Amino acid sequence: MSINGVKGFNEILPADSALWQFIEDTARRVFARYGFSEIRVPIVEKTELFCRSIGDTTDIVEKEMYTFSDKGGTSLTLRPEGTAGVMRALIEHKLYARDSINKLYYMGPMFRHERPQKGRYRQFHQIGAEAVGSAEPVMDAQVLLMVSRLFRELGLDEPRLQINSLGCPDCRPAYREVLVAFLNEREAALCDDCRRRKSTNPLRALDCKVPGCVEATEGAPAMVEHLCSACDEHFGAVQGYLTAADVPFSLNPRMVRGLDYYTRTTFELVTGLLGAQSAVAAGGRYDGLVAQLGGPSAPGIGFALGVERVALLLGDRSFARTPDLFIAVMGEAARSRAFSLMAALQDQGLWVETDCEGKSLKGQMRRADKLGSRYSMVLGENEVVSGAATLKRMIDGQEQSLRLDSETLENLIRQG
């Protein structure tokens, strides 16, 4: 028996890697336009960091983290999300002191011990961005604009932007009481989970998919109607900017968050195309997080997108590249001549292939065809002696003879 990989940990095979590179390259290109720079942080952090940022009672911390002790006895955890580590680095290196605004992005693997299913894996990949240092609604709008443009550049119009406001420590507790009172009135109609949520995380009940709960919470009070004036004004301004720039969005007053640190603006890009996984990207404002982790009271807003989910949406779009030239060879002298010719053309940036299996000429031509090579050329004794060869365009079989030197060959290939 051979050894298999670990459940929920997958490789990106060559057939998919071009798609992944497209996603990553697009993100880098788009982020650069909004002044975001990459930050690379470790995938392991002290466990305490995640407990303090994500929240001790969240599902992620309670049951989904890959936690272990290192040899010194410190409890370490494979990062389940990216924001905590980035904020830790920002504080540790006092990036906030160098510049009052830090716009950072990251990409890489995250780890959560959940049962794998479509669009959900134990090692998954996120591309995220964080803007720290501004509490102004225009920064919210800029980040939302950037996400929206990123998906446009990826060629996806399907995930739709939904936004909501979760209020702040001034107004959320009061709203929470109003909501709990409402839920208490309808307790009989709620599912077991929602009865439990009433005390742990009542906002979650708004997000329950059980039909009875959906019905029971239909007229539930919404956070957006209970925002304090500062939050209300902020949220209104964000929407104003988005409208002004024609960024399409819709309001979803029932959107909640799984992580404790979110305040005010939250958003998701949702799709119906990924089975149970509707969120392709999600984020929000976290004005208290940096201070909570021991830094200055710097407000921030950020988001992360799930690369696997984006890749699923992009589907079987082909990013396959093909060779420019395949040189078929016959005989040792020709092989040697072909090798130096190939080297010269590759130095010029062309993708050139040749036979590495000692195949028959027919076998080599078949391989040239299978690789999808644009051109082929046969090098045998005749060509070595005469210094001339025939270049064949594979798509239509058209041939032309030429002198056997790399420059003329390169020119012919480039023009056609």
Next chain:
RNA sequence: GUGGCCAUGGUGAAGCGGUUAACACAUAUGACUGUGACUCAUACAUUCGAGGGUUCGAUCCCCUCUGGCCACCCCA
């Protein structure tokens, strides 16, 4: 953590108690001794995820395990 469905070659799959384990694609070689695609020929699973049981006989029935998928919870 809970539930449902499923495991046959490199791939997609038929077969559901006795077959030489179909068929298709892919791959290799040849017909075409120096030219791909089309066509034709040949090759390609002593074996049906692993282990046990029932049976004269099990890919097919039963049990256990392992793996996968999907869903719940939750989330990107």
